[in-house]
Amino acid sequence: MKKIILALTLVCFALTGRSQELASPNGQLKLQFSIDAQGRPTYALQYKGLDVVRPSHLGIELKQEDPNKAQDFEFKTRADASKLAQKADLMTGFKAVRHETTSVDETWKPVWGEESEIRNHYNELMVELQQPMNDRMMRIRFRLFDDGLGFRYEFPEQPNLTYFVIKEERTQFAMAGDHTAWWLPGDYDTQEYDTQTSRLSEIRGRMKEAVTQNSSQTPIWEGGVQTALMMRTDNGLYINLHEAACLNYSTMHLNYDDTTGTFESWLTPDARGDKGYLQAPCTSPWRTVIVSDKATDILASRITLNLNEPCKIEDTSWIHPTKYIGVWWDMITNKGTWAYTNDFSTVKLGETDYAHAKPNGKHSANTANVKRYIDFAAENGFDAG
Numbered sequence: 001m002k003k004i005i006l007a008l009t010l011v012c013f014a015l016t017g018r019s020q021e022l023a024s025p026n027g028q029l030k031l032q033f034s035i036d037a038q039g040r041p042t043y044a045l046q047y048k049g050l051d052v053v054r055p056s057h058l059g060i061e062l063k064q065e066d067p068n069k070a071q072d073f074e075f076k077t078r079a080d081a082s083k084l085a086q087k088a089d090l091m092t093g094f095k096a097v098r099h100e101t102t103s104v105d106e107t108w109k110p111v112w113g114e115e116s117e118i119r120n121h122y123n124e125l126m127v128e129l130q131q132p133m134n135d136r137m138m139r140i141r142f143r144l145f146d147d148g149l150g151f152r153y154e155f156p157e158q159p160n161l162t163y164f165v166i167k168e169e170r171t172q173f174a175m176a177g178d179h180t181a182w183w184l185p186g187d188y189d190t191q192e193y194d195t196q197t198s199r200l201s202e203i204r205g206r207m208k209e210a211v212t213q214n215s216s217q218t219p220i221w222e223g224g225v226q227t228a229l230m231m232r233t234d235n236g237l238y239i240n241l242h243e244a245a246c247l248n249y250s251t252m253h254l255n256y257d258d259t260t261g262t263f264e265s266w267l268t269p270d271a272r273g274d275k276g277y278l279q280a281p282c283t284s285p286w287r288t289v290i291v292s293d294k295a296t297d298i299l300a301s302r303i304t305l306n307l308n309e310p311c312k313i314e315d316t317s318w319i320h321p322t323k324y325i326g327v328w329w330d331m332i333t334n335k336g337t338w339a340y341t342n343d344f345s346t347v348k349l350g351e352t353d354y355a356h357a358k359p360n361g362k363h364s365a366n367t368a369n370v371k372r373y374i375d376f377a378a379e380n381g382f383d384a385g
Helices: 069-070 078-086 200-210 295-300 302-309 327-332 367-380
Strands: 002-008 013-016 021-023 029-035 041-047 050-057 060-062 095-110 117-130 134-144 148-155 163-169 172-176 181-182 195-200 224-226 229-232 239-244 253-256 263-269 276-281 286-292 323-325 382-384
Touching: 013 181, 021 095, 021 134, 029 050, 029 117, 029 134, 029 200, 029 229, 041 286, 050 286, 078 229, 117 302, 148 302, 163 263, 181 200, 181 224, 195 200, 200 253, 229 295, 239 302, 286 295, 286 302, 323 367, 327 367
Parallel strands: 323 382
Antiparallel strands: 002 095, 013 021, 021 029, 029 041, 041 050, 050 172, 060 163, 095 117, 117 134, 134 148, 148 286, 163 276, 172 263, 181 195, 181 229, 224 253, 229 239, 239 286, 253 263
């Protein structure tokens, strides 16, 4: 790996009152970060002087505990319930207490892929925020590449924020126009929908027809779409919203607010409705905004790979691409059937008597067919399943 890392204090960085600015290595992307009057972390992004993301707020809403369980915290009486609401707020009341800038230019070798080497070149701004009302710290780290932005939340080890539950991440992406978008309905269970093409303002109105029937689906919201989300502005700029390095954290959908033209992160919940269980020190995944004049550049971007953690496997010689075939595809394409028999209209586990059922001869997962697949795979270098 060839690597150059420079810690900077002035290059690509300017301090103006309570705001900071960062430029990409080629200078075409500009990031502004500030704290507004309510103490909300706020960022904006421009490309060649055009707005990509208008001023948008950042923050995490924590699960507000039941005041009747206040004894679980430092609060001992129901009269302190209002303080619990403050404890649940990692969105307001911040002030910036420290910042660091870094420039990185390195190349690394992927285990396998389309390229033998990938360049990782960015300028970075880390802002450390303090929330005096709760004596808590949070950092936001921005990495600005020539083709886009990545940023994440970081929670350092601290006495007043150790174990916490995420109610919702409140990351905003305020769009600068009613862009054309290629989108899928937000769903916790499936991505097997037809891609929709519409203006952002049309998403909510088209959601009902976009959510087609599926064997396993949980649509999330009338204005909710999945990531990665691809958009094109009226002046031909392409914008892609997505995430990287999603580890021990819920995946992100996006909820569109028609009145403000703003997307906000919408995390996948567990069975209780909670969006994440964290223990400091920890980080969120990276949120990415990839930008280009050409749609093909979005596909060719290596931001996601560069933001993922380096491979921890020391010996990767055994990892290689392969081909796969499987009986499952035989059934899903209706060449075979999922049912072993046609004797039963319904099946009750533990009650249906398959011992006396007559096979229909069309179920693909039978011995002869599976052996045929295995032999074919062995002869042609496939992995069979």
